[in-house]
Structures are given as structure tokens and as C-alpha cells.
Amino acid sequence: MTPVDPIQSSDLEAYIDDQLTASRRIEVESYLSENPDVAARVMADLAIRGELRLALSSGRNHGRAETREAARRLQSALSRGAYLRTFQRMAATVALVAAGWMLSQHYGPLTISKVEASTPAPAFVEEAIRAHDTSILRESMPSQAGSSRYDAAEIRSATAIVIPQIPKEWKVSDVQIFPSAFGPSVEMSLTDEEERKLSLFAVRPGFFAVQQVAQAREGGTQASYWQIGEVAYALVSERQDASRLSQEAERLARSLY
Incomplete structure (x- = not known):
């Protein structure tokens, strides 16, 4: 718009x-x-x-x-x-x-150790991983039918969240508006061209930043996250290696410009 x-x-x-x-x-x-x-x-x-x-x-x-x-x-x-x-x-x-x-x-002179230089992932990344776990649980329940239909303009109007352009070879199996600690968030369940499950999480975390794609990991779940202005994003998967997931996240981030 x-x-x-x-x-x-x-x-x-x-x-x-x-x-x-x-x-x-x-x-x-x-x-x-x-x-x-x-x-x-x-x-x-x-x-x-x-x-x-x-x-x-x-x-x-x-x-x-x-x-x-x-x-x-x-x-x-x-x-x-x-x-x-x-x-x-x-x-x-x-x-x-x-x-x-x-x-x-x-x-005295300030020094930065290797540990201090490591920046922990923002809190919204943990929210993204929890939303991913919830979407996997929903898919395992026949009574919780997902909806692949969504209107990016309607989502933006209601939540002020811009949805990246999803690659044509990917399939959208479900789109949900989730509550989060930061307000309404968007969770999209996706399948890539190699039938691997991914989740795209988007939320307004309450602060302004321009963050390039970075990586985080929790157990066997990998997340690549970034932020543009006041909207943050995370691409989450349990079956993608870190480098491949980061490339896909950068691909989605570029579609927002």
C-alpha cells in the first residue's frame, strides 16, 4: 500500500x-x-x-x-x-x-571478551520457536484443520505486519494470528520444494532496528531471524541446516525491499 x-x-x-x-x-x-x-x-x-x-x-x-x-x-x-x-x-x-x-x-581501558561480544538472540526468536512447535502440533491433529488462504494486505491492515513474498515453489499449509508478549504475531506453516517443513514468524517486537539475518538454535530447532524497522521475522525449521536456512531467510528479507 x-x-x-x-x-x-x-x-x-x-x-x-x-x-x-x-x-x-x-x-x-x-x-x-x-x-x-x-x-x-x-x-x-x-x-x-x-x-x-x-x-x-x-x-x-x-x-x-x-x-x-x-x-x-x-x-x-x-x-x-x-x-x-x-x-x-x-x-x-x-x-x-x-x-x-x-x-x-x-x-582503565575497556576490553571485550569473546563471551561478552556474543549477543543473545532477541526474545521474539523464542516466541517464533514456540509458535513453530505449536504449528507442528496442530498439523498432527486431524480436528485442527489448517487454512492456506491468506490476504497479505488484510494482515498488514490489521496488524501493521508486512508479509514477505513467499517463493512460488513453496506451499503454504496454514496461516495463523497468534498472541505473543509483543502483541499479535503471524505464523505461517510452509513446505519448501524438497518437502521440508518451515515456519515463518513475524511480529512487532516494540523497538526499531535494522538487523541483518542472524542465526539461533534451540535443541534441534534452527532459526534465522532479522528485523526491518519495527517488524521482526524468523524462519524456523528442524530439517534445514543453518547455512541453507540463512540463505532462505535472506531471500525472504530481500523481497521486503
Whole structure:
């Protein structure tokens, strides 16, 4: 669905400030899903604003008084309009570098171990694996007939979740709207051209990110997951090796652009 009005820079700024209506927010997110470079810049601005809000909302007096005062001035500058946005990014970067320098002086150089560098899978991946297990259970019950019919536009209208383009050689055996910790989610039961069972899970996890395809594993279940804007996806299977599943996930992710 193409937005009626073109997305302007003012819409992106209002999106960052959480000042859009629900319908316009969905239109902006659709635009960001089709423009990854713009989405990356918006995500960076959201991260900067979040860091500043967190620092200014804390009642603790960390750092020097001059640094805290600079942060307050920077927060005030955030409301002055688009012409200051470049300065905002530069000033925030300087503030973060200065904070890192002070921490280094106080605690010594920071190091990252191999274990600390490993990022655990987001919580929605566990939801995807649970939904996959449920879909396998449904298929084993004759009384729980699945439905292969679905309307991607209707799903998007009801849940604000965009469904990737399913490869023509795949078969859809069931589509369900599941409740999750993050709100409504979509679970699709699929069979690939080699008769292997897969599940495609999609949900809005409650945060904005541009995440490339990554892998997770739980027991014998493999998941390849990614996120575009405010919608996250996971392709789950018990019969696909990690590299093949990752390739299929990247194929689905590309169809969203």
C-alpha cells in the first residue's frame, strides 16, 4: 500500500519524536522498510535521543557538572528544528566520546571478551520457536484443520505486519494470528520444494532496528531471524541446516525491499 502523501523529512522528525498518528506512523515505517539507508539514519537519531533522555532522566550525578550542563543544552537544542540536526549528531558523538574517555580514565581501558561480544538472540526468536512447535502440533491433529488462504494486505491492515513474498515453489499449509508478549504475531506453516517443513514468524517486537539475518538454535530447532524497522521475522525449521536456512531467510528479507 503506497502512502497517499509522500514521506517528508518533517515526517521522519515527527516519527523520531513520537508525534505521528498511528496511521501515519505505519506509512513512515513502510517507507523506511523500502529505504534501508534512511532507516539506518533514523535508527541512529533514535539511539541518540534515547541516550540523552536516559542520561537526563537519571537522578544520579554521574560525570562532571560541565558535562551534565552540556547534555541539558543539547537536549534543548533537539527541539529547534531540522536545520540543527547535523549539529545534534556531532555534539552527541562528542559527548559520548568524552564520557567514554572519562570512564577509561576512572576504570582503565575497556576490553571485550569473546563471551561478552556474543549477543543473545532477541526474545521474539523464542516466541517464533514456540509458535513453530505449536504449528507442528496442530498439523498432527486431524480436528485442527489448517487454512492456506491468506490476504497479505488484510494482515498488514490489521496488524501493521508486512508479509514477505513467499517463493512460488513453496506451499503454504496454514496461516495463523497468534498472541505473543509483543502483541499479535503471524505464523505461517510452509513446505519448501524438497518437502521440508518451515515456519515463518513475524511480529512487532516494540523497538526499531535494522538487523541483518542472524542465526539461533534451540535443541534441534534452527532459526534465522532479522528485523526491518519495527517488524521482526524468523524462519524456523528442524530439517534445514543453518547455512541453507540463512540463505532462505535472506531471500525472504530481500523481497521486503
